Amino acid sequence: MSTVNYSDKIPNNVNLSEDRTLQRALEGWQPNFVNWWDDVGPDGSTAYDVYLRTAVSVDPQGWAQFGHVKMRDYRWGIFLNPGDANREIHFGDHKGEKAWQDVPGEHRANLRRIIVTQGDTEPASVEQQRHLGLTAPSMYDLRNLYQINVEEGRHLWAMVYLLHKHFGRDGREEAEALLQRTSGDVDNPRILGAFNEKTPDWLAFFMFTYFTDRDGKFQLSALAESAFDPLARTTKFMLTEEAHHMFVGESGVSRVLARTAAVMNELKTDDAQKVRAAGAIDLGTIQRYLNFHYSVTIDLFGADQSSNAAIFYSSGLKGRYEEGKRGDDHVLKGQTYKVLEVKDGQLVEKDVPMLNALNEVLRDDFIKDSVAGVGRWNKVLEKAGIPTRLTVPHKAFNRQIGALAGIKMSPDGRVVSAVEWEAKKNEWLPTSDDFAFVASLMGRVVEPGKFAGWISPPVMGINRQPVDFEYVRFG
Numbered sequence: 001m002s003t004v005n006y007s008d009k010i011p012n013n014v015n016l017s018e019d020r021t022l023q024r025a026l027e028g029w030q031p032n033f034v035n036w037w038d039d040v041g042p043d044g045s046t047a048y049d050v051y052l053r054t055a056v057s058v059d060p061q062g063w064a065q066f067g068h069v070k071m072r073d074y075r076w077g078i079f080l081n082p083g084d085a086n087r088e089i090h091f092g093d094h095k096g097e098k099a100w101q102d103v104p105g106e107h108r109a110n111l112r113r114i115i116v117t118q119g120d121t122e123p124a125s126v127e128q129q130r131h132l133g134l135t136a137p138s139m140y141d142l143r144n145l146y147q148i149n150v151e152e153g154r155h156l157w158a159m160v161y162l163l164h165k166h167f168g169r170d171g172r173e174e175a176e177a178l179l180q181r182t183s184g185d186v187d188n189p190r191i192l193g194a195f196n197e198k199t200p201d202w203l204a205f206f207m208f209t210y211f212t213d214r215d216g217k218f219q220l221s222a223l224a225e226s227a228f229d230p231l232a233r234t235t236k237f238m239l240t241e242e243a244h245h246m247f248v249g250e251s252g253v254s255r256v257l258a259r260t261a262a263v264m265n266e267l268k269t270d271d272a273q274k275v276r277a278a279g280a281i282d283l284g285t286i287q288r289y290l291n292f293h294y295s296v297t298i299d300l301f302g303a304d305q306s307s308n309a310a311i312f313y314s315s316g317l318k319g320r321y322e323e324g325k326r327g328d329d330h331v332l333k334g335q336t337y338k339v340l341e342v343k344d345g346q347l348v349e350k351d352v353p354m355l356n357a358l359n360e361v362l363r364d365d366f367i368k369d370s371v372a373g374v375g376r377w378n379k380v381l382e383k384a385g386i387p388t389r390l391t392v393p394h395k396a397f398n399r400q401i402g403a404l405a406g407i408k409m410s411p412d413g414r415v416v417s418a419v420e421w422e423a424k425k426n427e428w429l430p431t432s433d434d435f436a437f438v439a440s441l442m443g444r445v446v447e448p449g450k451f452a453g454w455i456s457p458p459v460m461g462i463n464r465q466p467v468d469f470e471y472v473r474f475g
């Protein structure tokens, strides 16, 4: 296994110092990245020393080290999982051929597009989360936010390395453009819808890291199968870091629910206004946030039928989730998959060629995984003796991408009239009143071991440190 060189300006395990041109190009991009971080990265955090994990190796037994660092000085590095010189492509038309170490000319445009789309989401999320540090519910949560932010920055580095190394001048231009698009910007927005939405408060942040980072898990897993070996190896390592991001979302929502349930039990009420008056977030608001983040996130998988998806798979650029564990022929020609459409005002299933439906296949895998965690949230309510349960809305609810885009659908899967949609949408999606209420709770609580009143403390701290550890030194 190649070791990580920390004496280089850019820590890496890709022997960067042996390729002077590439090294210079990346060292040229580095100050632009730091300027971007200063301009739109975590607001007001420059002087803080944060207890962060930094990737120091790709060895699963000990890949990270923890310590207080200033985020601006974080060692954003380039790490590829160890390679296998004999690795074979295991799906699509090139199945059985040797994996590629370089980009084949005929797949260059598509690979670049996939890498740019993946790369674009990473800085976008940092921009979306920029102001959250100002309203952190605890020092523990503040540290977790910052951990996620620096790692999304590293994931951007991972994609920029591929662009610089394998795509020449085009790649360098794309790397610059990744620092120029801005989440929510009217003239130059981020590429995918969810990454232009606001993350206005911590409930939205926990929903985002639960659902949207999970899109990251599934997309990265599909790219980890790629015939383009450097992409496969780098996304495998990114997945190691992604797990903590989803943990922050899942445990964050669990802690909000635990606090809400405690207030409901104390007051013996399920009245939303009484729960709110006691400073907790009512279950209706939590469900509406869930509906929004779930529906916006499942749009990220693209259209239910996509010739792009078929080409990406057949040409070996992007596989399925856990491709290697599937028992079929890994070519998928002549196979079909069920997708939804609306016919005569009813949702119906239809069979379409599987290759064209691979976005839908990945979306369905994501849905299964998401639903499992919602079940774990419901256990928190069940344990507290609260009968209400959270549910994920129907797959066709509030969609903007694909055949189901714009269909008026209730969360429980009924096609509804425009009149019913207007009458009910405030019960189904967060309202301006919900946002204003949640915003009203977002005071900053950052003394070690103290927590805002709307969220329970975590069960344990980070890296076996106590919950009241000084995770952030404000300097």
Ligand code: BYC
Pocket: 114, 115, 117, 118, 121, 122, 125, 152, 191, 192, 193, 194, 212, 213, 214, 215, 216, 217, 219, 220, 299, 300, 301, 302, 303, 304, 305, 306, 307, 308, 309, 318, 359, 401
């Ligand atoms: N919003 O044929 P289609 C993560 C566009 S998250 C706006 O279905 P395709 C992370 C599409 O680009 C993981 N536009 O597209 C999480 C295309 O545009 P053009 C990110 C959309 O190519 C949290 C057109 O519609 N990684 O890592 O099959 C924090 C036709 O659509 C959207 C990836 O996404 C949308 N939601 O599929 C930090 C992996 N959906 O070309 C990080 C790489 C589609 O006609 N990306 N469009 O102008 C891909 O594999 C594919 O690009 C997609 C789209 C699955 C996203």
